[in-house]
Amino acid sequence: MPTYTRFAPGDLDALAHLLRQGFGIPRADLLRYRDLFGDGVFRMLRHDNRPAGCAAVWDMPQWFGGRPVPSRAVAVVTVEPAARGAGLGGALMADVLREAHAEGCALSVLYGATLPLYAKLGYARAGSAVTYGAAPAVLARGPADGLRRLDPLDADLLAALRLREARTGNGLAERGEAQWTLLLKPGDEQAADVYVADGPDGPEGYVAVRPPAERRLTVVDVCVHGLRAAHRVLGFLAGYRAQVDRVVWPGGPEDPLVHLAADTGVAIDGWEEWLARVVDVERALAARGYPAGVEGTLVLDVADPLLPHNHGRFRLTVAGGRGRVDRPSDGGQADVVLPVAALAPLYTGHLGASALRRIGVLHGSDAGIATADKLFAGPRPWLADRF
Ligand SMILES: CC(C)(COP(=O)(O)OP(=O)(O)OC[C@H]1O[C@@H](n2cnc3c(N)ncnc32)[C@H](O)[C@@H]1OP(=O)(O)O)[C@@H](O)C(=O)NCCC(=O)NCCS
Structure with missing residues (x-):
């Protein structure tokens, strides 16, 4: 039987080997992550008395419907190349999920380099x-003005702007100090410069850019509130037009810079989907917020073969933007019937109940589907972070 443990300092060589083989991560980078995040993020899987796998996990409030939901992020899931295909990856991830539940998380989120491993465990x-991406001239006409270089870095100022956005969107995660440092100062050559748009009542937005390289400007993070801040950031980026052919920036489906760019020509240069798994149905449904002015009751019948506390019926009663959850007796019809994997996109707002029924992964009465569509309606979820 494989055993799942927290990282101990004696595991360092094994962890370095796994990350080099799994992701080409050099030892120096691992040491930097260890300095930033501490040993507490790493998990090891041992098999036949040898380290056979690893993962990194950390908690972050992820915002849905205007409320923070305790979410566990997972990264660098790796199994020793000589031991792959024997179920160790699945065993490691099952223990990651059991531990997340025991420690009070409601959700788990990750970027999967492969889907089947995670889909079997209830992620979707x-x-x-x-x-x-766009040519800089597409973004704005006229001179750039009004941005102030933020030096030294003030992560609290940036976090406050990002939090304002998180409260009105779906999916955005709060960053801790280590995440801000890794994003903005990953190393001397990759360090970003941060510029802030000030308004009459304080900062209204920021943009963090790496130095231009190979005629490309990479925005590592950007957040704007209102037209004035968006136009200033667009003008600032267009000011690189003599130096670069393309500006690239991370965003969500409702990106303000895309909507306010001065000309046509913005393209999607890359599109990734993150995976989520509801770790604790009751906690997750009670923690998120719901649309203002919407009321309703929904009985969900959830199938979860891995985590027994998630299996069965949950009654969600929504009023005043909050949800209350209880466990009804098994009599009577559920409004919607779904595996835990289908609950993830419904919960985050990635796909509505009607869309999930259309593709055949959720079932229910017409009235139940209509209620679920209404309760989980909201902006399309996105994450500004990659991990
Ligand atoms: C992905 C990885 C962790 C899977 O570990 P594993 O011990 O081989 O996984 P399991 O034996 O438990 O297999 C579980 C499922 O994962 C998938 N899987 C197995 N080996 C895989 C591989 N080499 N690559 C991609 N997916 C694989 C299969 O769908 C398998 O299901 P199946 O048995 O029904 O076909 C391992 O291949 C690895 O370390 N890869 C390199 C690092 C990586 O890409 N990690 C994923 C980061 S998100």
């Missing part, structure tokens, strides 16, 4: 992470 596509 649940949100996007888009990379937009």
